[in-house]
Amino acid sequence: MNIGIVCYPTFGGSGVLATELGKALADKGHNIHFITYQQPVRLTGFSANIFYHEVRVPTYPLFDYPPYETALASTMVDVIRNHNLDLLHVHYAIPHAAAAYMAKKILQEEGRDIPVITTLHGTDITLVGKDKTYAPVVAFSINQSDAITAVSDNLRQETFRTFRIEKDIQVIHNFVDVERFTRKPIDAFRKVIAPNGERIILHASNFRKVKRVQDVIKVFQAVNQQKPSKLLLVGDGPERPGAEEMCREMGICDDVRFVGKQQDMEEIMAVADLFLLPSEYESFGLAALEAMAAGAPVVSTNAGGLPEIIEQGVCGFMADVGDVESMANYALDILMQDNRLNQFKDAARAKAKQFDIHNIIPEYETLYKQVADSRLEVAG
Numbered sequence: 024m025n026i027g028i029v030c031y032p033t034f035g036g037s038g039v040l041a042t043e044l045g046k047a048l049a050d051k052g053h054n055i056h057f058i059t060y061q062q063p064v065r066l067t068g069f070s071a072n073i074f075y076h077e078v079r080v081p082t083y084p085l086f087d088y089p090p091y092e093t094a095l096a097s098t099m100v101d102v103i104r105n106h107n108l109d110l111l112h113v114h115y116a117i118p119h120a121a122a123a124y125m126a127k128k129i130l131q132e133e134g135r136d137i138p139v140i141t142t143l144h145g146t147d148i149t150l151v152g153k154d155k156t157y158a159p160v161v162a163f164s165i166n167q168s169d170a171i172t173a174v175s176d177n178l179r180q181e182t183f184r185t186f187r188i189e190k191d192i193q194v195i196h197n198f199v200d201v202e203r204f205t206r207k208p209i210d211a212f213r214k215v216i217a218p219n220g221e222r223i224i225l226h227a228s229n230f231r232k233v234k235r236v237q238d239v240i241k242v243f244q245a246v247n248q249q250k251p252s253k254l255l256l257v258g259d260g261p262e263r264p265g266a267e268e269m270c271r272e273m274g275i276c277d278d279v280r281f282v283g284k285q286q287d288m289e290e291i292m293a294v295a296d297l298f299l300l301p302s303e304y305e306s307f308g309l310a311a312l313e314a315m316a317a318g319a320p321v322v323s324t325n326a327g328g329l330p331e332i333i334e335q336g337v338c339g340f341m342a343d344v345g346d347v348e349s350m351a352n353y354a355l356d357i358l359m360q361d362n363r364l365n366q367f368k369d370a371a372r373a374k375a376k377q378f379d380i381h382n383i384i385p386e387y388e389t390l391y392k393q394v395a396d397s398r399l400e401v402a403g
């Protein structure tokens with residue numbers, strides 16, 4: 024099939040998932056057309072079936088806010104016309120679903136019906152989407168999609184709770200390429216971070232408020248007092264300066280490394296003994312799943328969709344949002360003894376296999392076929 028994928032090209036989970044989906048579909052012989060304002064960060068290497076179409080947003084003195092959505096809809100129309108796309112799959116409702124609706128309407132005038140699938144990722148519903156600045160457009164454009172998917176049962180329920188959605192929402196869980204994340208840890212890298220064999224605790228996020236990065240640091244400090252450890256923080260965002268300041272005030276800078284945005288997550292995750300994700304909300308927690316695939320157990324909150332991927336006491340532990348003490352105790356329970364840590368590591372890898380890319384991609388392909396066939400039925 025010829026498939027258009029629209030996403031944020033950044034390090035955020037929705038962009039990562041959309042890019043990995045496109046790459047996997049291309050490997051299966053589909054032609055994938057990414058439509059976005061920048062080359063997606065995970066879109067590296069060459070594939071004969073992958074095309075990237077940049078959305079250009081010309082500036083003009085009149086515009087305080089250049090109209091990205093208009094430029095995006097126009098680029099969608101152009102790509103659909105010239106590359107004969109069978110469908111558009113947009114990731115993150117804002118503003119992608121609304122732009123797709125506009126493109127669909129324009130093409131309808133020419134007698135072409137392009138099916139639109141919208142995948143909801145989390146904050147497009149639970150945080151940004153429900154803000155009344157966006158809500159009417161978000162609800163309308165989700166309802167206008169030919170098919171809607173959500174990355175967890177929890178997000179599906181949240182969407183029905185938040186908006187009047189008139190169609191079913193299919194849950195297609197996020198996935199991970201387990202084989203790619205099954206790496207032998209690079210000893211030299213481990214040694215640089217933990218020269219005296221300390222445990223390595225990892226957190227990776229976009230450092231937004233919802234991630235509660237300060238809780239990561241508090242949990243780490245409590246753990247480090249009883250089991251010598253190092254904390255590796257990957258990613259960047261608005262909460263990072265505050266988190267760095269907090270480490271300075273606590274006097275733990277020697278044990279904490281902020282490494283910023285990183286490409287080779289599989290190398291980094293391979294050296295982690297534990298992944299911390301104390302978020303206020305996670306629709307799914309893709310970073311936690313990738314860590315599990317790399318053999319890192321997870322200590323997180325029980326918010327949102329996290330209970331759908333973490334089995335309590337088996338591949339990690341969950342506690343209530345803000346319950347730093349329980350999270351620290353859980354982390355120590357896993358990290359104190361090598362035997363127990365290894366049990367959790369094996370269980371994390373085993374659990375991640377349920378969400379392996381090879382199990383989930385066919386669910387998207389089936390959906391694509393359904394929407395494409397229903398278009399043919401209407402046309403016939």
Ligand code: GMT
Binds near residue numbers: 037144174304307
């Ligand atoms: O919060 C992020 O990390 C970014 C955000 C995004 O849309 O880029 O992530 C959301 O989508 C991810 C992929 O489906 C999920 O794994 C994250 O849980 C979700 N974030 C939240 O719900 C806060």
